[in-house]
Amino acid sequence: MMIPTIPTPDELLDKGFRRGKKAADEVRSSKMPRRLKPKRIEEVRVVTACQVIKDRLKMINDRTPTVEDLPIFYQDYIDITVGIDDLKKSLGALNWAYGIISQLERDYSKKIRRYPPEKASQLRSQAYGRVASVAKKISKDLDFLDFAKSQLRNMPTIDFDATSIVIAGFPNVGKSTLLRQLTDAEPEVADYPFTTKGIQIGHIERNWKQIQIIDTPGLLDRPIVDMNDIEMNAMVALEDLADAILFIFDASETCGYTLEHQNNLLTEIQKVFSAPIIVLFNKIDIAGYETGSDRFDYIDKFIKMNDNPLLISASEGEGIDKILKVFDSVKKIDRNNDDY
Ligand code: GDP
Secondary structure (H helix, E strand, O other), X not given: OOOOOOOOHHHHHHHHHHHHHHHHHHHHOOOOOHHHHHHHHHHHHHHHXXXXXXXXXXXXXXXXXXXXXXXXXXXXXXXXXXXXXXXXXXXXXXXXHHHHHHHHHHHHHHHHHXXXXXXXXXXXXHHHHHHHHXXXXXXXXXXXXXXXXXXXXXXXXXXOOOEEEEEEOOOOOOHHHHHHHHOOOOOEEEOOOOOOOOEEEEEEEEOOEEEEEEEOOOOOOOOHHHOOHHHHHHHHHHHHXXXXXXXXXXXXXXXXXXXXXXXXXXXXXXXXXXXXXXXXXXXXXXXXXXXXXXXXXXXXXXXXXXXXXXXXXXXXOEOHHHHHHHHHXXXXXXXXXXOO
């Protein structure tokens, strides 16, 4: 998410006061009755400084997207990463500062006009003091926004118009190998607050249909009972996004998990996700899946538990076309209707 550059209170004030001084210098060198000048100089100085500071505050508020307008996926992301309430509170504080500075601008320009010229400079300095104390009061909020900016810098770019396929399966079953095989370009790697390993997104275009494949290492690769609240939230966010789940078995069990274990994970994922689940068995090249062998019967038992799963070898590029064909039939889930 794009939060604009956030100044420190000092940077905010420096810029305002510098511009105020410049504007005042222009008045000083302009043609004007001498006796009007002192008041005019100080008034311009106050008004310009306040305007510049207000513009900056307003720009930050305007350019920061309204969280409620963002897709749920990003709302969850922001909430976990920086906290939506804290973000709103900080933006609210900037808004508050804007209001107070507007008030000071009005009050002090009026005073400068009404008071004798020899008071003008003193009033301006008083106005500056009060503006500075407003800026100090939002110091924590500016800090927070700067932190939020850095935290949200590498947010994943999700294409909400694309059909989304979320990959699941235990570690080392071949998820990232497959993702690379399925997509032409290198998958985009972005931060994902729910796991330390980030999120990988690959894009495919098929018959003018945009498909994005999402792998979340460290999330959909272990039993759901082991998940904490944050990870459960991440699941909900993915559930909200997924048009289909691509569940990967490692038929060779070289990932270190038995087919039984892997099947249990699939069962859990079936319970959580309402999207259709595409099941495939990977590493068929080293699985010992040869007719007549004990290994064949053993693997076949798990294959038969699923409805026509695909048998592939991601590292050998075997079966990739079959997967892409299945993707063609995935329908984008319409989540804009009322009962959703
Ligand atoms: P991930 O943790 O699920 O993303 O798994 P990786 O894609 O990192 O793969 C784990 C290991 O399995 C790597 O060493 C891959 O080269 C290997 N691998 C992946 N797919 C296959 C396959 O189809 N056949 C064989 N023999 N090895 C594979």
